[in-house]
Amino acid sequence: MNHQEIKKNLEKEFEEKYGSLEGAELFFAPGRVNLIGEHTDYNGGRVFPCAITFGTYALARKRPDDLIHCDSLNMDPGKVFEKRIDEIVEFEEEDSWTNYANGMVKAMLDNGYEVAHGYDAVICGNIPVGSGLSSSASLLVLIGCILREYNSIDVTNERIAWLGQYTENHYIGVQSGIMDEFAIAMGKKDHAIYLDTATLKFEYAPIDLTGYKLMIMNTNKKRGLHDSKYNERVRECTQALHDLQKVMKITALGELSSEEFEKAADSIQDPVNRKRAKHAVYENERTKLAVEALNAHDLAEFGRLMNESHISLRDDYEVTGMELDTLAETAWTLDGVVGARMTGAGFGGCAIAIVKDEAVEAFTKKITAVYTEKIGYAPSVYAAEIGDGPGRIA
Ligand code: GLA
Numbered sequence: 001m002n003h004q005e006i007k008k009n010l011e012k013e014f015e016e017k018y019g020s021l022e023g024a025e026l027f028f029a030p031g032r033v034n035l036i037g038e039h040t041d042y043n044g045g046r047v048f049p050c051a052i053t054f055g056t057y058a059l060a061r062k063r064p065d066d067l068i069h070c071d072s073l074n075m076d077p078g079k080v081f082e083k084r085i086d087e088i089v090e091f092e093e094e095d096s097w098t099n100y101a102n103g104m105v106k107a108m109l110d111n112g113y114e115v116a117h118g119y120d121a122v123i124c125g126n127i128p129v130g131s132g133l134s135s136s137a138s139l140l141v142l143i144g145c146i147l148r149e150y151n152s153i154d155v156t157n158e159r160i161a162w163l164g165q166y167t168e169n170h171y172i173g174v175q176s177g178i179m180d181e182f183a184i185a186m187g188k189k190d191h192a193i194y195l196d197t198a199t200l201k202f203e204y205a206p207i208d209l210t211g212y213k214l215m216i217m218n219t220n221k222k223r224g225l226h227d228s229k230y231n232e233r234v235r236e237c238t239q240a241l242h243d244l245q246k247v248m249k250i251t252a253l254g255e256l257s258s259e260e261f262e263k264a265a266d267s268i269q270d271p272v273n274r275k276r277a278k279h280a281v282y283e284n285e286r287t288k289l290a291v292e293a294l295n296a297h298d299l300a301e302f303g304r305l306m307n308e309s310h311i312s313l314r315d316d317y318e319v320t321g322m323e324l325d326t327l328a329e330t331a332w333t334l335d336g337v338v339g340a341r342m343t344g345a346g347f348g349g350c351a352i353a354i355v356k357d358e359a360v361e362a363f364t365k366k367i368t369a370v371y372t373e374k375i376g377y378a379p380s381v382y383a384a385e386i387g388d389g390p391g392r393i394a
Pocket of ligand 1: 037042
């Protein structure tokens with residue numbers, strides 16, 4: 001669905017559920033892809049994501065009271081969830097997807113922001129849920145922006161990103177890093193964000209893909225972050241860090257160079273934890289090199305590092321699986337492909353590839369054919385554009 005169609009559908013539903021369109025405003029928050037730097041953000045490492053032009057829309061209206069009404073065209077369509085602000089305590093299964101919306105209110109209250117006004121909203125996204133393009137972080141940031149607007153809260157986009165991560169960690173129960181919310185809240189058209197997750201210092205890096213397309217390949221394998229092995233990876237890295245701390249003074253794996261890691265790796269007791277830490281350290285280093293390559297206009301080197309990243313996520317971090325491997329490994333064999341890798345948490349979701357314009361058609365056909373033959377259903381393959389962060393749409 002494009003922007004105009006979404007707007008029309010939202011207006012129809014809004015009028016039907018909430019009476020009239022008077023005072024209703026359209027908000028948007030993007031999704032994201034991560035170009036490189038995967039599973040480094042909860043290890044104090046670097047990430048290099050960008051916001052995309054697909055995302056989540058809300059048609060919303062401020063309420064004079066403290067009621068929150070949420071309706072989605074994607075999830076439990078047609079059902080209006082109702083909650084009073086002071087009823088929001090903790091994650092509840094029956095709140096379904098609105099746990100994200102409620103959690104953001106709780107995050108704001110927990111952190112000293114005053115939220116007195118609720119809202120009526122209808123929400124619709126054009127990033128597939130569970131696709132690894134951060135539909136949940138997009139929703140969190142979107143709700144953060146709506147709450148800010150309707151409660152005149154003095155809070156920056158960076159802080160909204162942090163509150164989104166707080167919600168994931170404390171309300172939803174996923175020990176995720178800050179990458180997704182940061183990429184979404186701070187997105188900038190045609191730029192990626194080079195973020196040091198240890199300090200939250202960041203730079204915008206222009207991404208000039210003239211002559212190329214950034215392709216998204218969706219495995220169409222559904223995955224829920226909280227029922228995935230994500231928290232297990234976080235735990236494995238934490239254990240590896242604990243072992244390393246017995247022989248060296250560090251606070252995060254992201255502080256280590258690969259040489260330093262290799263010297264101390266034997267102090268990590270469990271061989272599985274050792275592999276996980278190895279990925280975190282080398283991936284962090286690759287991310288630095290990839291940004292350098294991009295600054296030097298060396299797209300070939302950037303692509304090579306993307307491929308290496310996938311291999312490390314496949315062999316050492318073990319978060320790819322047959323679907324993502326089929327996509328990336330097939331892409332590597334095709335003409336005009338600069339690089340390809342999984343993006344996001346893994347375990348399903350999406351892979352990305354940088355592909356020469358003239359090769360895109362053949363690429364799409366071949367990837368679709370090979371994947372369908374091997375996996376038994378088709379992937380979705382399309383070009384993405386790097387877009388801006390969240391906001392109100394006039
Ligand atoms: C998910 C998390 C992020 C990050 C990635 C992996 O998207 O939400 O914080 O850890 O996985 O890089």
